[in-house]
Amino acid sequence: MLDKDGLRLYDVELNSRLLVGTALYPSPEIMTAAIAASGSDMITLSLRRQNPADNQGHAIWQKIQQSGCVLLPNTAGCHSAQEAITLAQMSRELFNTDFIKLEVIGDDYNLQPDPFETVKAAETLIKKGFKVLPYCTDDLVLCQRLLEVGCQVLMPWGSPIGTGQGLMNPYNLNAIRNRFPTTSLIIDAGIGKPSQAMAAMEMGFDGILLNTAIAKSNDPQQMASAFAQAVKGGRQAYLAGLMESRQTASPSTPVLGTPFWHQK
Amino acid sequence: MKITINGLAYELTEPKHGDPYSISQLIEYLQKPDNTAGLNLTDVVIACNQTFIPRGQYHNTLLNSGDTIELLSPMAGG
Numbered sequence: 001m002l003d004k005d006g007l008r009l010y011d012v013e014l015n016s017r018l019l020v021g022t023a024l025y026p027s028p029e030i031m032t033a034a035i036a037a038s039g040s041d042m043i044t045l046s047l048r049r050q051n052p053a054d055n056q057g058h059a060i061w062q063k064i065q066q067s068g069c070v071l072l073p074n075t076a077g078c079h080s081a082q083e084a085i086t087l088a089q090m091s092r093e094l095f096n097t098d099f100i101k102l103e104v105i106g107d108d109y110n111l112q113p114d115p116f117e118t119v120k121a122a123e124t125l126i127k128k129g130f131k132v133l134p135y136c137t138d139d140l141v142l143c144q145r146l147l148e149v150g151c152q153v154l155m156p157w158g159s160p161i162g163t164g165q166g167l168m169n170p171y172n173l174n175a176i177r178n179r180f181p182t183t184s185l186i187i188d189a190g191i192g193k194p195s196q197a198m199a200a201m202e203m204g205f206d207g208i209l210l211n212t213a214i215a216k217s218n219d220p221q222q223m224a225s226a227f228a229q230a231v232k233g234g235r236q237a238y239l240a241g242l243m244e245s246r247q248t249a250s251p252s253t254p255v256l257g258t259p260f261w262h263q264k
Numbered sequence: 265m266k267i268t269i270n271g272l273a274y275e276l277t278e279p280k281h282g283d284p285y286s287i288s289q290l291i292e293y294l295q296k297p298d299n300t301a302g303l304n305l306t307d308v309v310i311a312c313n314q315t316f317i318p319r320g321q322y323h324n325t326l327l328n329s330g331d332t333i334e335l336l337s338p339m340a341g342g
Binding site for chain 2: 058095
């Protein structure tokens with residue numbers, strides 16, 4: 001049954017519930033090995049000004065093309081809806097995909113998304129036929145607004161990009177999961193450990209998007225594999241249904257027939 | 265004609281025909297070995313003054329002095 005348990009993103013169904021970034025790896029070769037070990041079939045990338053002194057951008061692009069993964073271009077670094085819309089249009093032409101990971105940063109200190117500009121950009125992009133995956137905070141009302149303008153997928157943060165702090169606010173994330181039970185929800189950003197990814201999947205999130213935790217580990221290939229297993233394990237646990245936690249102890253071994261009972 | 269490409273000031277020699285450069289002509293110009301500034305123009309997309317210029321409009325989008333061009337290429341991203 002789990003073999004058919006794909007991740008639905010608009011009209012596309014992915015086999016893997018783990019999406020990975022392509023940045024910060026020690027080399028294009030290590031990036032390729034890590035993507036393969038992650039089992040991901042959707043990877044993020046960006047558009048940037050060329051640096052003629054650095055040819056690694058072209059090498060990475062070649063490796064990304066060879067990966068066969070579905071591409072998810074981002075609008076990282078944009079600070080207004082207009083910048084993000086322009087960059088999304090440029091990405092669609094070059095990468096030949098309607099998917100866009102919408103990022104509009106509101107504050108450079110913690111790279112927190114700007115909720116107002118994100119909604120504005122999402123509304124325009126949806127009208128232009130984009131499949132928008134908005135990076136957003138864990139604010140329930142913001143998520144509601146993004147759904148109202150037509151987003152079919154939401155990507156609330158676990159914690160700020162690159163911090164590895166995990167799920168900062170499980171209460172808010174739970175509320176979003178419970179309030180929008182049929183929306184594809186992906187935790188994007190802040191995941192530092194496989195256990196954190198697993199916890200999010202156990203909560204019922206549909207997928208995990210991460211980059212730094214794999215790319216900056218000592219062995220990205222091995223860490224990618226660890227995350228792949230954690231995401232699968234968490235998903236399986238969610239589907240199986242977690243027991244309810246209790247305040248008091250309850251013996252698991254049957255009490256009836258306990259040896260030495262009343263022998264004092 | 266002075267324009268900015270990716271944040272750097274760039275001076276184009278005036279076109280001989282006297283008409284303004286189109287984006288197509290700018291690309292042709294930058295592809296000449298002496299003018300490329302090291303740019304690889306294989307997989308690029310262009311915005312002019314923060315407006316996306318689709319490939320099909322390169323020939324009829326004309327440049328003005330002072331225009332700001334973004335010439336972007338695929339890069340790693342998270």
